[in-house]
Amino acid sequence: MEGILAIRTALAAASEGTHVPVVAQTASDNALAPVLILVLCVVAGLGTVLLLPSKREAVLRKIGGVLMLAAGLILAAMLVHFLSGQGKGQMSIYFWIFSAIAIVGAIRVITHPRPVYSALYFVLSVLATAGLFILLWAEFMAAALVIIYAGAILVTYVFVIMLATQSSPPGSPEGSEVGALAEYDAVSREPLLASAVGFTLMGMLIFVIFDRAPSFAPVSGPSAPSSAVNGPGSVQVLGRYLFQSQIVNLELAGLILTIAMVGAILIARRQVIVTGPTAPEVLLGPSTPVDDNPHSIPVYGTDNPRQKAYPET
Amino acid sequence: MGKLPMLQQMDPLALQHYLAVGGILFVIGLIGFISRRNLIVMFLCTELMFQGVAINLVAFGRYLNNDLGGQAFTIFVLVIAAAEASLALGLVVLLFRQKNTLDANAWRELKG
Numbered sequence: 001m002e003g004i005l006a007i008r009t010a011l012a013a014a015s016e017g018t019h020v021p022v023v024a025q026t027a028s029d030n031a032l033a034p035v036l037i038l039v040l041c042v043v044a045g046l047g048t049v050l051l052l053p054s055k056r057e058a059v060l061r062k063i064g065g066v067l068m069l070a071a072g073l074i075l076a077a078m079l080v081h082f083l084s085g086q087g088k089g090q091m092s093i094y095f096w097i098f099s100a101i102a103i104v105g106a107i108r109v110i111t112h113p114r115p116v117y118s119a120l121y122f123v124l125s126v127l128a129t130a131g132l133f134i135l136l137w138a139e140f141m142a143a144a145l146v147i148i149y150a151g152a153i154l155v156t157y158v159f160v161i162m163l164a165t166q167s168s169p170p171g172s173p174e175g176s177e178v179g180a181l182a183e184y185d186a187v188s189r190e191p192l193l194a195s196a197v198g199f200t201l202m203g204m205l206i207f208v209i210f211d212r213a214p215s216f217a218p219v220s221g222p223s224a225p226s227s228a229v230n231g232p233g234s235v236q237v238l239g240r241y242l243f244q245s246q247i248v249n250l251e252l253a254g255l256i257l258t259i260a261m262v263g264a265i266l267i268a269r270r271q272v273i274v275t276g277p278t279a280p281e282v283l284l285g286p287s288t289p290v291d292d293n294p295h296s297i298p299v300y301g302t303d304n305p306r307q308k309a310y311p312e313t
Numbered sequence: 314m315g316k317l318p319m320l321q322q323m324d325p326l327a328l329q330h331y332l333a334v335g336g337i338l339f340v341i342g343l344i345g346f347i348s349r350r351n352l353i354v355m356f357l358c359t360e361l362m363f364q365g366v367a368i369n370l371v372a373f374g375r376y377l378n379n380d381l382g383g384q385a386f387t388i389f390v391l392v393i394a395a396a397e398a399s400l401a402l403g404l405v406v407l408l409f410r411q412k413n414t415l416d417a418n419a420w421r422e423l424k425g
C-alpha cells in the first residue's frame with residue numbers, strides 16, 4: 001500500500017513537472033513524456049490487477065477502481081490541457097470521447113464478475129467503436145458493426161449465458177434474489193501475470209507506434225464528403241468495390257457462413273435413447289428439448305413419444 | 314530514450330492514434346482471455362480482440378489513399394467473427410452439458 005501511494009505521489013510530481021514546460025510553450029517539450037506514459041501504464045496495470053475478480057475483500061477492489069480512475073483522470077487532464085493549446089482539430093474531441101468510452105467499456109468487460117454485465121459492457125464498447133468508424137468515413141461499417149455485433153452476436157451470447165447458468169448452489173441462503181456468484185466467476189487465474197504481460201505489450205506497442213512510424217496525413221479533401229451518397233465509405237461505393245474487386249472473397253465469405261450454420265446445428269444435437277423393437281437405440285435428436293410443445297421437431301425414423309395427439313393449429 | 318515526437322509534431326488526429334486505440338483494445342481483450350475462467354467471457358474477450366483489429370484495418374484503409382480494402386477486410390473479419398461465435402457457443406453448450414459448469418479449469422485433464 002505504501003508503494004502505491006509512493007507511485008501516486010511520484011505521478012503527481014511528474015505531471016506537475018511536465019505541466020510547467022507545456023504552459024511555457026517550449027517546442028522541445030511534449031505534453032506526454034514517455035516516462036509519464038510508462039508510469040500511467042504501470043498504474044493502470046496495478047489497478048487492473050486489483051479490479052480483476054479475486055478472493056480479496058471488496059476494499060482492495062475499490063482501491064483498484066480508484067487507481068484506474070486516477071490514471072484515466074490524469075491522462076484526461078493532460079489531454080484537455082494539451083488540446084486547449086491547439087487551434088485546430090475539430091474532430092479530435094469526438095475521437096477522444098469515443099476511444100475513452102471504448103477503452104473503459106473494454107476494461108469493464110474483462111473485470112466485471114458477472115458474465116451478463118460483461119456482455120452489456122461489450123455492447124457499449126461496440127457502439128463506441130462504431131462511432132470511431134463514422135469518424136473514419138466508414139458509415140456502412142459502423143451500421144454493420146451495430147447490426148451484426150450488437151444485434152446478433154451479443155444477443156446469442158446473452159442467450160447462451162442464460163441457458164448455461166446454473167441455479168444457485170445448495171449451500172446458499174434462500175433469501176438471495178440475485179444468484180450467487182459461481183466460483184469460476186469470482187476468482188480469476190493469474191491476474192498478476194496476465195496484467196503484467198498485457199501492459200508490457202501495450203507499452204511497447206504504444207512506444208513503437210508513436211516513435212517509429214512516420215506520420216500519415218489523411219488524404220486531402222473536405223472534412224466531410226461533399227455528397228453523402230458517393231462518399232468514400234458509403235454503401236454504393238463499398239458495394240461496387242466489393243463486387244468488382246473482391247467477388248471471390250465475397251462468395252467464400254458466404255460459403256463460410258453456410259458451413260458455420262450447418263456446423264452449429266450439427267454440433268448442438270443431443271442424443272435421444274428410444275426403445276426400438278429389439279433394443280434401445282441411440283439417435284441424434286434436435287438441440288431444442290422435446291417436451292410439452294406439440295409442435296416439437298420429430299426425430300426422423302421414430303415415433304416421437306412426446307408429441308401431443310391433437311393436430312397442429 | 315529521447316522524447317517521443319508525440320502529439321505536438323503530428324497532426325491532431327494522425328493514424329497513430331487510431332492504431333493505439335486498436336492496440337489497446339486488443340491487449341485488453343488478451344488480458345481478459347488469459348485471466349478469466351468463464352468460457353463465455355473468454356470468447357467475449359476474443360470478440361474484443363476482433364474489435365481492435367477492425368479499428369486498425371479501417372484506419373489503415375482511410376489514411377492510405379482512402380483504400381476501401383480496409384473496410385472490405387473488416388467485413389470479412391465480421392463474417393469470421395460471426396461464424397466463430399456460433400460454433401464456439403455451440404461447443405460451450407456441449408461442454409456445459411458434459412460437466413455442468415462453465416469453468417475452464419474443469420477441463421484441466423486436457424492439458425499436456
